[in-house]
Amino acid sequence: MQTATIFSFHGGIHPPENKAQSLQLPLGKPSLPRELILPLGQHIGQSSRPLVKVGDSVLKGETIAINNGFLSSFLHAPTSGTVSAIEERLIAHPSGLSDLCIVIKPDGQDTWTTLAPLYDWQENSRTDVLAYLSEMGIVGMGGAGFPTQVKLQGAHKNPLTHFIINAAECEPYITADDMLIREKTLELVLGIEILQHLVEADNVVIGIEDNKPTAIAALKALITQRKSKIQLAVVPTKYPSGGEKQLIQLLTGKEVPSGQYPADIGILCQNVGTCVAVHDSIYLGKPLISRFTTLTGDALNAPQNVEVLLGTPVAHLLDYADSAADKLHRLVMGGPMMGYTLDSAAVPIVKTSNCILAASKKELPAPAPEQACIRCGMCEQACPASLLPQQLLWFSKSQEHEKAEHHNLFDCIECGACSYVCPSSIPLVQYYRHSKSSIREARESNVKADLAKQRFEARKARQDAEAAEKEAKRLARQKAAPSKSAGDKKAAPAKVAPTAAPISDDTKKLKVDIAIGKSKLKKLQKQLLEAQEAEHVEDINALQLHVSEQEKNVASLEEQLAKTAPAATPAQAPAAAKAPVSDELKKAKIDVALIGVKLKKVQKQLEATPDDQELKDKVASFEADLSKAQAALSALGASTPAAAAPKAAISDDLKKLKIDAAIAKAAVKKVEKALKKAEEIQAPEIDAIRQQLQEAQKRADDLEKALLNPVSTAAQPTAKTNETATNLDADAAKKRKIDLAIAKAGIKKAEKNIALLKEQGKDEAEIKASEWPQKLIEAQNKLAALEKEQETAAPITTAPTVSPAAPADADAAKKRKIDLAIAKAGIKKAEKNITLLKEQGKDEAEIKASEWPQKLADAQDKLATLEKEQGANSDTATVKSAKPEPKQVEAKAESIATPEADVATQVKKQKIAAAMAKAQINKLTKRLESAPEDAEYIQQEIEATRQKQQDAEALLAQLTHSQDNT
Amino acid sequence: MLTVLLAIGILVLLSLIFGAILGYANVRFHVEGDPIVDQIDAILPQTQCGQCGHPGCRPYAEAISNGEAINHCPPGGQATIQALADLLDVEAIPLDGDHGTETAKRVAVIREDECIGCTKCIQACPVDAILGAAKQMHTVIADECTGCDLCVEPCPVDCIDMVEVGVTAKTWTWNKPQGIAETSLNIIATDRQAEVVH
CATH class of the missing domain: 3.40.50.11540 (NADH-ubiquinone oxidoreductase 51kDa subunit)
Known part of the structure; x- marks a missing residue:
C-alpha cells in the first residue's frame, strides 16, 4: 500500500469535533x-x-x-x-x-x-x-x-x-x-x-x-x-x-x-x-x-x-x-x-x-445579534476558497450582484467558516446564499426573457412571411387575371347551349360554382376588413383587387345561371342586371372604407403634430374624397332597391340591403369616432365631420327604410299568391316564420337589455324608465299576433314549413344555450361579488343592503326559467327535427350549407362584438365608480359603447334573420 | 522657409495617411444597427405586454433611446428601471403608475371547461404560448407565458385567469438577513454569547 503525499489548502477552522x-x-x-x-x-x-x-x-x-x-x-x-x-x-x-x-x-x-x-x-x-x-x-x-x-x-x-x-x-x-x-x-x-x-x-x-x-x-x-x-x-x-x-x-x-x-x-x-x-x-x-x-x-x-x-x-x-x-x-x-x-x-x-x-439550547444557542463589520479580516484568513468574504458582504448587502460575481461569489462553498470566526456574528453565508439565489433568479429570468423574445420575433417573422406570401399570390393573380377573365367570358356562352336535358345539371354545377365563388368572396372581404383594421395599405390594395376579381367571377357565374335556367326561374333574370350594380356598389364601399382608413391615419398624424398645414390639407382632401365616395355609394344604394322589384330576387336584395345598412351604420360609427377624436384635439374640421355624421346617419336611415319596404312588399305579394300556388305557400310560411323569429329575437333582445341594465346595477325604476320594457311588450304582442297568423296558415303548409323550421329551432336552441351561459355567468359574478364583500369585512347587513344578493336571486330565477324553457324546447325541437323527410333535409342542406356557414361566422362575430361591448360597459362602470371626477366623460363613453353594443345586437338580429332567410 | 514648407508637407502627408486609415476603418469595422437599442432591449423583461404603450419591448427600447422615460415598464419594475438608469447614466425614477403597477410574476390559466374555442386569445398572445384551434379547447403553455395579460381582454367568456406563480422548493430563494439590529448596537464583540458548547 502506498501512502500519498499531502498538500494543504488555505484557511479552514477547527471547531469542536463532537464526534465521539x-x-x-x-x-x-x-x-x-x-x-x-x-x-x-x-x-x-x-x-x-x-x-x-x-x-x-x-x-x-x-x-x-x-x-x-x-x-x-x-x-x-x-x-x-x-x-x-x-x-x-x-x-x-x-x-x-x-x-x-x-x-x-x-x-x-x-x-x-x-x-x-x-x-x-x-x-x-x-x-x-x-x-x-x-x-x-x-x-x-x-x-x-x-x-x-x-x-x-x-x-x-x-x-x-x-x-x-x-x-x-x-x-x-x-x-x-x-x-x-x-x-x-x-x-x-x-x-x-x-x-x-x-x-x-x-x-x-x-x-x-x-x-x-x-x-x-x-x-x-x-x-x-x-x-x-x-x-x-x-x-x-x-x-x-x-x-x-x-x-x-x-x-x-x-x-x-x-x-x-x-x-x-x-x-x-x-x-x-x-x-x-x-x-x-x-x-x-x-x-x-x-x-x-x-x-x-x-x-x-x-x-x-x-x-x-x-x-x-x-x-x-x-x-x-x-x-x-x-x-x-x-x-x-x-x-x-x-x-x-x-x-x-x-x-x-x-x-x-x-x-x-x-x-439542546446550550449546544446550539440562538445566533448572537449581527453587528457592524469591524474589518478584522478573520474571515479572509478562514476562507478555504481564498475569497474575500468581507468584500463579498459589502456587495451582497448593497445588492451589487455583478461586483459580487466578479469577486467569485460562486466559488464560495458555503462552508460557514467565515461566519464561524466572525467576531461581529455576521451571518455571512446567509448573505452569500441570498446573493447567489438572486443572481440565479436573474439569470433564469434572462433566459426566459430571451426565449420570449425569440418566440415574439419568430411570430412576427411568421406574420410578415404570411403577408408577403399573400402579396406574391396577389401579384401572380393580377397577372393571370386579364387572360383568365377573358377566357371565362368566352367559355361562358359556349357552356350555355340551350339543350333541354342537361340544363338541370348545368344549373346545379353553376349554383355550386356560385356558392364557392361567394364563399371565396366573403373570405376575401373578411381579410380586407382585417387589413383595414390593421391599416396595411399594401394588403388593402391587394385584397381589394382580389375582391373585385372574385365579384366579377361570381357575377359572370350568376349571369350564366340566369341564362341557363330562364324557363325554370324567369324571375331570376333581373339578378344579372342587378349584379353589376352590386359590383359597383361594393367597389364604392371599398373606396369609402379605404379613404376612411387613410383619413384616420392622417388624422392620427395630425394629432401628433397639430400645426402641420400639409397634413390638414391632406385630411381635407381625404374628407372630400370620402364624401364623394359615400355619395356614390348612397346613389348606388338607392338604385339597388329600385332595381330589386322582382320578387324572387327580393330575398337577395334584402340581404344586400341589410349588409348595406350595417355598413352604413359602421360608417356612422366611424364618423362618430372621428368626431370625438376631433373634439378631443379641438380640430377645426369638427363641423365637416359633424356634417358627415349627419349624412351617414341619414343614409343609414334611408337604407333601413329601404330595408323595411322590400320586406313588406315581399310579404304582401306572397300573401296574395298564397292561395293560388302551394309552392308559394311554402314561401309565405317561411316568411311568417322569419317574422316570428325576428319578433322572438326582438323580445330576447329586449330581455337581454333589461338583464344587462340590471347587471349594471340600475334599479328597477331606471329600467322601467328606459325604453326596453316598452319594447319588450311590443315585441311580445307582435309575436303573439304572428303566432296566431302562423297557426291559421299552418294547416295549409305543414309539410314544407317543417324543414326550414328545424335549423331555426337549432338556432333558437343555441341562443337559449347562450342565454343560459350568460345567466350562469351572472350568478357566478354575483356570488363572487358577495364573497368579495365578505372578504372586505363587510357584515351581513351591509351585504344584504347591497344590490348583489338581489341580483343573485334574479339571475338564479332567470337561469331556472331558461333551463325550463330549454328543456321544453329541446323536446319540441327534437320532435320537429324528427318530422321532416330525409330527402327534403338533404336538399335543403345542399343549398343552405355554404352561405349559412358564412353568415354563421358573421353571427358569431357580432355576438362576440356584443359581448365585448358589454364587457367594455362593465369596465367603464367600474371605472366610473373608482374615478367619479371623470364621471361625465366616462358616462359619455358608456353611452357610446352601449350604442355600439346595440348596433352589434341589431346587426346580429339581422344576420340571424338573413340566416333564416337562406 | 524650406523647413516650414517641409513641416507643412509632412503634416499634410500624415493627415492624409491617417485620414485614409480612419476612412478605411469606418468602412471595414462598420457596426450595423443601433447598439444602444440592443442593450436597452436586453434589459427589458420581454413580456411584450404593451403596457408601456408600445407594441412590444423593442419598440419601447427604441423609444427610450429616443428620449422616452425609462419608468414605463411595470413587469420589469424597479429593478429594470435601475438597470436602465445605470446603462443610460440617468437618474432612477419610480415606476410610472399610469402604465400599471409592479405585480408578482403571474401566468395565464384558461378555465378549460368554459373555453368556447374562439381563438381570440391565440391571436392576442405575443409569444405564441397558447395552444388550441377553432372550436377546440385552448390551453396556456405555462413555461412560455410571460404573464402579459394580453389574452385576458379579448376573451369573450372571461375564462382566462392570471394566476400568481407560487414558490416551490425549486424556486425558493434565501432571504436576506435582517442586518444589524437596533438593539445590538451597544454590544461589543466580546459580549457575544457562548458559541457551540461541547
Whole structure:
C-alpha cells in the first residue's frame, strides 16, 4: 500500500469535533415506521416521474419513479407495502416547503422484489453499467445528490489522473461515513474497484481525516490484504477538508479553476457512501433504498449511527434514539456548519441526509445579534476558497450582484467558516446564499426573457412571411387575371347551349360554382376588413383587387345561371342586371372604407403634430374624397332597391340591403369616432365631420327604410299568391316564420337589455324608465299576433314549413344555450361579488343592503326559467327535427350549407362584438365608480359603447334573420 | 522657409495617411444597427405586454433611446428601471403608475371547461404560448407565458385567469438577513454569547 503525499489548502477552522457521542453505540437498525415518505426530488436536477398509482402494492426494491430527463434519477420502494398517497408533503429543505412525495404504507413483510445483480459488469460496456447504475437510483451521497452516472460520464471529458474517494467527513458531529467504513470495509473497496474500472483512473486515493483511527486501520488492513493499488491519504483534521475542491487540493496540490469542475483538470471525486451503494447495486442488485445516518445531539439519550430506510420520518428516528422533548431546542438536518434547521420532525430522510442533529439550547444557542463589520479580516484568513468574504458582504448587502460575481461569489462553498470566526456574528453565508439565489433568479429570468423574445420575433417573422406570401399570390393573380377573365367570358356562352336535358345539371354545377365563388368572396372581404383594421395599405390594395376579381367571377357565374335556367326561374333574370350594380356598389364601399382608413391615419398624424398645414390639407382632401365616395355609394344604394322589384330576387336584395345598412351604420360609427377624436384635439374640421355624421346617419336611415319596404312588399305579394300556388305557400310560411323569429329575437333582445341594465346595477325604476320594457311588450304582442297568423296558415303548409323550421329551432336552441351561459355567468359574478364583500369585512347587513344578493336571486330565477324553457324546447325541437323527410333535409342542406356557414361566422362575430361591448360597459362602470371626477366623460363613453353594443345586437338580429332567410 | 514648407508637407502627408486609415476603418469595422437599442432591449423583461404603450419591448427600447422615460415598464419594475438608469447614466425614477403597477410574476390559466374555442386569445398572445384551434379547447403553455395579460381582454367568456406563480422548493430563494439590529448596537464583540458548547 502506498501512502500519498499531502498538500494543504488555505484557511479552514477547527471547531469542536463532537464526534465521539454518536460512536458509543453500534450501528442501529430502526424498526419500520408507519409510513415512508419518498420525495420525488431527492437529487440535483429534474424530479423523478412516479410510475405507481395510489393503491398499488409495491415490493421492496421495486422502481416507483423513473428519471425525468438527463439530470435525474430513479426511485425505489424501500420496503414492501402499498402506495397510500402521492401528494405534497413537507420535505427536508431549508425553505420548509412541501413537494410531491410518494407515500408508502409498509405491510411489514419486507418482501424483496426479484434482484438482478450485474455480476458480469467487467464484460459489459461502460455505457451499460452506467445505465444500470442510473436505474439503481445511485446519486452522490456526500450531500449534493448529484446523479452518479452523470458525474461518471463527465469524468471522461479529460484523461483522468486522480480518482479520489472522499472519506474525510470533516463536519462536526457527523460520523456516518466513519461508521460506514468500519461496517462495510470490503463493500467499500469492491465498490471503489468497480468505479475505478469504469473511469479508468491511474491513481486512486482515499482521503480520510486523522480523527478516524478505527476506520483507517480497517481500511489499511483490507487494502494490504487485497494487495490493492488504492492509496490511503490520512489528512489532518481541519474543517472543511471534506469539501470536494479542498480535498482535491489536499491530495493533489491542484486547485480547481473558478467556474470549472474537477473533471476539467482530470480528477474525479466520489463519496464513500456512493462507492458502497455502487457495490450493493452491482453485486447484490439492491437499489439505493437505505443509507447510514448519524443521530446525535444533546437532546438524544441514545445518539448513534443508524442504517435507515429512505423515507423514514425524522420523528420516528428521534423516538428510536430516545429523544428528550424538553431538551430539544433545535432540530438540524446535516451538521452544525452547513446543515439547516428543520421546522417539523415529519420530514423524511432522503438520499443525501447524513445527520440529524437534535441540539439542546446550550449546544446550539440562538445566533448572537449581527453587528457592524469591524474589518478584522478573520474571515479572509478562514476562507478555504481564498475569497474575500468581507468584500463579498459589502456587495451582497448593497445588492451589487455583478461586483459580487466578479469577486467569485460562486466559488464560495458555503462552508460557514467565515461566519464561524466572525467576531461581529455576521451571518455571512446567509448573505452569500441570498446573493447567489438572486443572481440565479436573474439569470433564469434572462433566459426566459430571451426565449420570449425569440418566440415574439419568430411570430412576427411568421406574420410578415404570411403577408408577403399573400402579396406574391396577389401579384401572380393580377397577372393571370386579364387572360383568365377573358377566357371565362368566352367559355361562358359556349357552356350555355340551350339543350333541354342537361340544363338541370348545368344549373346545379353553376349554383355550386356560385356558392364557392361567394364563399371565396366573403373570405376575401373578411381579410380586407382585417387589413383595414390593421391599416396595411399594401394588403388593402391587394385584397381589394382580389375582391373585385372574385365579384366579377361570381357575377359572370350568376349571369350564366340566369341564362341557363330562364324557363325554370324567369324571375331570376333581373339578378344579372342587378349584379353589376352590386359590383359597383361594393367597389364604392371599398373606396369609402379605404379613404376612411387613410383619413384616420392622417388624422392620427395630425394629432401628433397639430400645426402641420400639409397634413390638414391632406385630411381635407381625404374628407372630400370620402364624401364623394359615400355619395356614390348612397346613389348606388338607392338604385339597388329600385332595381330589386322582382320578387324572387327580393330575398337577395334584402340581404344586400341589410349588409348595406350595417355598413352604413359602421360608417356612422366611424364618423362618430372621428368626431370625438376631433373634439378631443379641438380640430377645426369638427363641423365637416359633424356634417358627415349627419349624412351617414341619414343614409343609414334611408337604407333601413329601404330595408323595411322590400320586406313588406315581399310579404304582401306572397300573401296574395298564397292561395293560388302551394309552392308559394311554402314561401309565405317561411316568411311568417322569419317574422316570428325576428319578433322572438326582438323580445330576447329586449330581455337581454333589461338583464344587462340590471347587471349594471340600475334599479328597477331606471329600467322601467328606459325604453326596453316598452319594447319588450311590443315585441311580445307582435309575436303573439304572428303566432296566431302562423297557426291559421299552418294547416295549409305543414309539410314544407317543417324543414326550414328545424335549423331555426337549432338556432333558437343555441341562443337559449347562450342565454343560459350568460345567466350562469351572472350568478357566478354575483356570488363572487358577495364573497368579495365578505372578504372586505363587510357584515351581513351591509351585504344584504347591497344590490348583489338581489341580483343573485334574479339571475338564479332567470337561469331556472331558461333551463325550463330549454328543456321544453329541446323536446319540441327534437320532435320537429324528427318530422321532416330525409330527402327534403338533404336538399335543403345542399343549398343552405355554404352561405349559412358564412353568415354563421358573421353571427358569431357580432355576438362576440356584443359581448365585448358589454364587457367594455362593465369596465367603464367600474371605472366610473373608482374615478367619479371623470364621471361625465366616462358616462359619455358608456353611452357610446352601449350604442355600439346595440348596433352589434341589431346587426346580429339581422344576420340571424338573413340566416333564416337562406 | 524650406523647413516650414517641409513641416507643412509632412503634416499634410500624415493627415492624409491617417485620414485614409480612419476612412478605411469606418468602412471595414462598420457596426450595423443601433447598439444602444440592443442593450436597452436586453434589459427589458420581454413580456411584450404593451403596457408601456408600445407594441412590444423593442419598440419601447427604441423609444427610450429616443428620449422616452425609462419608468414605463411595470413587469420589469424597479429593478429594470435601475438597470436602465445605470446603462443610460440617468437618474432612477419610480415606476410610472399610469402604465400599471409592479405585480408578482403571474401566468395565464384558461378555465378549460368554459373555453368556447374562439381563438381570440391565440391571436392576442405575443409569444405564441397558447395552444388550441377553432372550436377546440385552448390551453396556456405555462413555461412560455410571460404573464402579459394580453389574452385576458379579448376573451369573450372571461375564462382566462392570471394566476400568481407560487414558490416551490425549486424556486425558493434565501432571504436576506435582517442586518444589524437596533438593539445590538451597544454590544461589543466580546459580549457575544457562548458559541457551540461541547
